[in-house]
Every structure is written in C-alpha cells, then in structure tokens.
Amino acid sequence: xxxxxxxxxxxxxxxxxxxxxxxxxxxxxxxxxxxxxxxxxxxxxxxxxxxxxxxxxxxxxxxxxxxxxxxxxxxxxxxxxxxxxxxxxxxxxxxxxxxxxxxxxxxxxxxxxxxxxxxxxxxxxxxxxxxxxxxxxxxxxxxxxxxxxxxxxxxxxxxxxxxxxxxxxxxxxxxxxxx
Amino acid sequence: xxxxxxxxxxxxxxxxxxxxxxxxxxxxxxxxxxxxxxxxxxxxxxxxxxxxxxxxxxxxxxxxxxxxxxxxxxxxxxxxxxxxxxxxxxxxxxxxxxxxxxxxxxxxxxxxxxxxxxxxxxxxxxxxxxxxxxxxxxxxxxxxxxxxxxxxxxxxxxxxxxxxxxxxxxxxxxxxxxxxxxxxxxxxxxxxxx
Numbered sequence: 001x002x003x004x005x006x007x008x009x010x011x012x013x014x015x016x017x018x019x020x021x022x023x024x025x026x027x028x029x030x031x032x033x034x035x036x037x038x039x040x041x042x043x044x045x046x047x048x049x050x051x052x053x054x055x056x057x058x059x060x061x062x063x064x065x066x067x068x069x070x071x072x073x074x075x076x077x078x079x080x081x082x083x084x085x086x087x088x089x090x091x092x093x094x095x096x097x098x099x100x101x102x103x104x105x106x107x108x109x110x111x112x113x114x115x116x117x118x119x120x121x122x123x124x125x126x127x128x129x130x131x132x133x134x135x136x137x138x139x140x141x142x143x144x145x146x147x148x149x150x151x152x153x154x155x156x157x158x159x160x161x162x163x164x165x166x167x168x169x170x171x172x173x174x175x176x177x178x179x
Numbered sequence: 180x181x182x183x184x185x186x187x188x189x190x191x192x193x194x195x196x197x198x199x200x201x202x203x204x205x206x207x208x209x210x211x212x213x214x215x216x217x218x219x220x221x222x223x224x225x226x227x228x229x230x231x232x233x234x235x236x237x238x239x240x241x242x243x244x245x246x247x248x249x250x251x252x253x254x255x256x257x258x259x260x261x262x263x264x265x266x267x268x269x270x271x272x273x274x275x276x277x278x279x280x281x282x283x284x285x286x287x288x289x290x291x292x293x294x295x296x297x298x299x300x301x302x303x304x305x306x307x308x309x310x311x312x313x314x315x316x317x318x319x320x321x322x323x324x325x326x327x328x329x330x331x332x333x334x335x336x337x338x339x340x341x342x343x344x345x346x347x348x349x350x351x352x353x354x355x356x357x358x359x360x361x362x363x364x365x366x367x368x369x370x371x372x373x
Contacts, residue, residue: 049194053190057193060203067302069277070277073274142272142274153198154197162190163195166191
C-alpha cells in the first residue's frame with residue numbers, strides 16, 4: 001500500500017513537471033522533430049543529467065544502492081524496430097504515452113485520442129505476442145549499459161555524458177538567445 | 180537565466196568530479212560476501228520448505244519466481260507448477276529484478292543450494308532454495324503424511340494444500356513419532372547433504 005502511495009506521488013510529480021515544461025502541447029513536441037522547438041531535448045537532457053548525477057552521487061554517499069536498480073535488457077533489432085514505430089506514432093500524434101496522459105489531464109482531446117491508440121496498440125501486441133515472440137527475444141545483449149559497452153569506469157562515463165549533455169544544453173540556450 | 184547557468188555549472192562540476200569519486204555501487208564487487216552468507220544460513224533465511232513454497236504458489240505471492248535448475252529433459256518430465264526452467268549455466272547469465280522472490284529447486288536440493296551460492300556471489304540476495312528439492316515437493320505437498328497427533332485444523336490445512344496441487348495425503352500410523360522416524364530412515368535421510 002505504501003509503495004502504491006509513493007508511486008502515486010511520483011506519478012503526480014512527473015505529470016506536473018511534464019505539464020510545466022509544456023510537454024502536454026502536441027505542436028511543441030512535433031516541433032522537436034522539425035528542429036523548430038528544442039523543449040523536448042532540453043527536458044530529456046536535464047532529466048537524464050539529474051537522474052544520472054543523482055544515482056551516482058546518491059550511491060557514492062551511501063543513500064541508495066545503484067546495483068538494486070533494475071536495468072531493462074537490450075534486444076537490439078526488435079527494440080530498433082519498436083523505436084521506429086514509436087517515433088512514427090510520436091510525430092504523427094505529437095504526444096508520447098506519458099505526455100498523452102498529461103495532455104488529457106490538462107483538457108486536450110488529442111490526449112484521449114493518443115491514449116486510445118496506445119491501449120489499442122498494447123492490446124494488439126498482446127494478442128499477437130505468441131506470433132512475434134521469437135522476434136521479440138531475438139538479438140539479446142543482456143542488461144547493456146554504457147560502461148559495459150565501452151569498458152570505461154562508471155565515473156568516467158558519468159563525466160563524458162555530463163560534458164555532452166551540458167554542451168548541448170548550452171548550444172540550445174545560445175541558439176534560443178540569438179533569436 | 181542566472182539560475183539556469185548556475186545549475187549547468189553545478190551539473191558540470193558534479194559530472195567532472197565523478198571519475199575521481201570511486202565506485203558508487205555496493206554490490207558491484209563480485210565476490211562472496213562470506214559474512215552475509217553465513218548469517219543467512221544460520222538464520223535459515225537461505226531456504227524455504229516445499230510446503231511453504233506450495234502456499235506461496237497457491238496464494239499467488241507477488242513477485243514469486245520459481246526456478247528449476249535441472250536439465251530441460253528432467254524439467255519436461257516433472258516439475259513444480261508455475262516453475263520456469265533455467266539450468267545453472269543459464270541461471271548465472273540471467274537478470275533478476277530486486278522485488279522478485281526467487282525460489283530455486285533441483286531434484287534433491289544440492290544443485291539448488293549450489294545455485295543459491297552462485298547467485299549470492301553475483302549480488303542476488305533475494306533468492307532461497309528448497310532443501311529437499313522436487314523429492315520434498317512430492318513427499319510434503321503431493322502425498323504428505325497427515326500427523327495423527329496433529330489438530331484437525333492442521334490436518335485439514337495439509338490435506339487441502341495437497342488436493343490443491345492434485346495430490347493425496349497419506350494417513351499416518353498410530354504413533355506420529357514412529358511414523359516420522361520411519362519416514363526419515365527411508366527417503367528422508369537424503370537430505371543430510373545440503
């Protein structure tokens with residue numbers, strides 16, 4: 001019960017942050033694909049930075065155990081195809097699963113349409129799963145992380161990702177200021 | 180704008196210091212944590228009885244994962260309901276979510292106990308094994324001996340659990356102690372090894 005309450009609280013905070021960032025607005029999200037609006041990239045990069053630094057330093061200071069976090073397994077080919085299908089739906093509707101809930105909560109009817117598509121897709125995959133399971137489980141790579149892929153120490157990967165993310169954020173800020 | 184710049188500089192500083200901060204993970208060092216293993220064995224938190232496992236399966240305990248570490252051929256021959264087959268070589272390459280309860284079993288328990296130690300060395304602490312393995316499952320769940328001196332409620336509970344899995348309990352002799360003693364000199368003595 002306690003877990004459910006915590007999950008509910010985190011969900012509300014997540015939705016609130018998405019709405020505050022303007023991600024309930026389909027034109028804003030679609031604008032990222034046409035490189036007109038960099039809000040999505042800014043939100044993603046800053047969220048990744050916050051989470052990565054939080055997990056690293058939280059673990060270092062003994063506040064949490066990074067080893068206890070669940071890393072989803074990589075199945076390269078099916079996830080590439082899934083990513084493309086997901087991206088297509090994303091740019092068509094201007095919303096992703098999370099932001100469709102946010103859009104609906106802030107009263108946008110597009111949110112309901114996207115959620116309907118989301119559930120229809122989940123149902124379709126569920127029904128077709130026996131047929132697509134061999135593909136779903138093909139090209140397995142286990143729990144693949146950047147440090148496992150590159151063989152670099154965790155801290156070095158954190159530093160590299162930070163430099164890349166902060167540089168991109170600075171570039172976007174410069175570009176927006178120039179307008 | 181000043182706040183954003185401050186946050187950016189803060190993130191950059193935290194990120195650039197990270198390589199010199201050492202490893203943040205407590206479970207990353209792969210080796211045997213002998214103290215914690217000894218404590219788990221002493222406290223008995225390393226294993227679970229076949230009957231307890233049966234209750235977990237019947238009650239659909241959330242996150243329960245029953246794993247058969249025997250060969251696929253043995254698994255297809257006979258297995259505990261809801262179990263999945265992960266022979267030992269595959270077991271160590273698998274990943275387990277922290278909220279899962281992993282129950283390992285083998286034919287008579289020794290391999291499951293060894294698998295338990297292997298998982299511990301990989302940092303998987305939420306695993307337990309069935310000491311008597313499938314043999315215990317047959318003896319304690321499928322055809323359990325109803326204790327003659329036990330209360331009617333206890334006998335009914337054991338019989339009900341057995342029926343749930345399609346088994347049938349045996350009726351004990353006049354003296355419980357004798358019957359149990361006799362049972363242990365038979366197949367029961369196999370349990371000593373684990």
